[in-house]
Amino acid sequence: MLDLKLEKKDLPFAMAEEIKNLRTGITFCGADIKTVLFTSCSPNEGKSTISLETARSFAELGKKVLYVDCDFRKSIFKCKIVDGRIGRGLTHYLTGQCELDDVIYCNASRDDAEFYVIPSGPSSKSPTELLASDRFKELIDRLRNDFEIVILDTPPLASVVDASIIASIVDGSVILVEAGGVNYRIVQKVRDKLASSGGRILGVVLNKVDTTKKRYSYYKYGKEYGYHYGEN
C-alpha cells in the first residue's frame, strides 16, 4: 500500500466540536449507513474541507475509514499533500487501467489519525459516464464491505449531475450549505435532485457561519460551521 501524508491543520475548538457532532449525527443515522456522500449547491461551500475532517474524525475513533475524492474536475488532493506522491487514482481504476490496491493510499503520520484515501486521478473526459458505470457500483459495494465508513467528496450539484448519480448508489448524502451564500430555493432544488435519484438525504450542514452576527452568537469563533441533522 502506498503512503501519503496529508496536511493537517489544528481546527478551532468550536469547529472541532461541530465536526464531532456531525460524526455523531452520521453514526446515529444507523449502522447500515456506511457510504456517505458530501455535496453542495455551488462551488466553494466547503464540501472537501468538511468531508475530509469528518473522515479524519471517524479515524480518530479508531474506525477503518476511506475517503474517496469523486471530484474529477477539482481534486482536493492537489493542495493537501505534504509528503508522498499520487500516481494512479479513481479514474485509472474505473477505466480498467489498474487494480483497486493501486489507488488506495494510506494517510499515515505520527501526528495524524490513520485513514485511507482514493484520489480522483486525472480529470476524465466523461466523468458522469464513469460514475454511472457498473464498475463504480461494484466498487462501492466492495468498499462497503472492506471499510467501516466511506466518505465521498463530490462536485457541486447545481453544476454537474455527478453527485446525484453517486447518491443513488451510496447509503446517504449530506448537503453542505454556505451560510448566507446560497438562496434557499436553490438548496431546495438540490435536495429534490438528490431525493429524485432515490438516495437518502441524511442532513444539511450549515457551513461558514458568520459568528459575528447575533443569530449565530452561540459560536465562539469567526467562520465556523453549525449543522442541522434529521429528516429532510
Ligand SMILES: Nc1ncnc2c1ncn2[C@@H]1O[C@H](COP(=O)(O)OP(=O)(O)OP(=O)(O)O)[C@@H](O)[C@H]1O
Ligand atoms: N467552516 C469553514 N470556515 C472557514 N473557511 C472554510 C470553512 N469551510 C471551508 N472553508 C474554506 O473555504 C474554501 C473552499 O473550501 P472547499 O475547497 O472545502 O470547498 P468545496 O465545496 O470543496 O469547493 P469546490 O466546489 O470548488 O470543490 C477553502 O479555502 C476552505 O479552507
Ligand SMILES: [Mg+2]
Ligand atoms: Mg471540493
